[in-house]
Amino acid sequence: MQDDSIFKKIITKKIPAHIVYQDEKVTAFKDIKPKAPVHILIIPNVFIASLNDINKKNKSILSHMFYVATDIAKRKKISQEGYRIIINCNKNGGQEINYLHMHLLGGKKLGSFF
Known part of the structure; x- marks a missing residue:
C-alpha cells in the first residue's frame, strides 16, 4: 500500500474521516x-x-x-428509490486519486451522464 496515500491514512485512522x-x-x-x-467512497484496504x-x-x-x-x-434507505455506483x-x-475507489451516490434523482 502506498504509505503517502490519503486513503491509507483514512484506513489506518491517521487522518479523520466519517467511516460508515x-x-x-x-x-x-x-x-x-x-x-x-x-x-460514500468504498476502497480496498490493500x-x-x-x-x-x-488480476486473478x-x-x-x-x-x-x-x-x-x-x-x-x-x-441509508436509498436502495428502493435507486442509487448509482x-x-x-x-x-x-x-x-x-491513484487508488481504486467506488462512489456510491443516492438520496436524490441523479441526472444522466449521456
Whole structure:
C-alpha cells in the first residue's frame, strides 16, 4: 500500500474521516465533497491503483466492494428509490486519486451522464 496515500491514512485512522463501514477487506466513508445527499467512497484496504490493476489474485475485492455498496444503500434507505455506483479509471475516466475507489451516490434523482 502506498504509505503517502490519503486513503491509507483514512484506513489506518491517521487522518479523520466519517467511516460508515470497515472490515478486513474494505473501508467506506463519506466523501468530503459530496455530489448527492448520500456520497460514500468504498476502497480496498490493500493498494490497487485502478481497475486496470485487477488480476486473478485480487479480483474478489470487486465483488466485496459491490456487496458492501448495496448493504450501505439499504442502511441509508436509498436502495428502493435507486442509487448509482461509479468507478472511474485513470485520468480520462475521471480518476483523481491513484487508488481504486467506488462512489456510491443516492438520496436524490441523479441526472444522466449521456
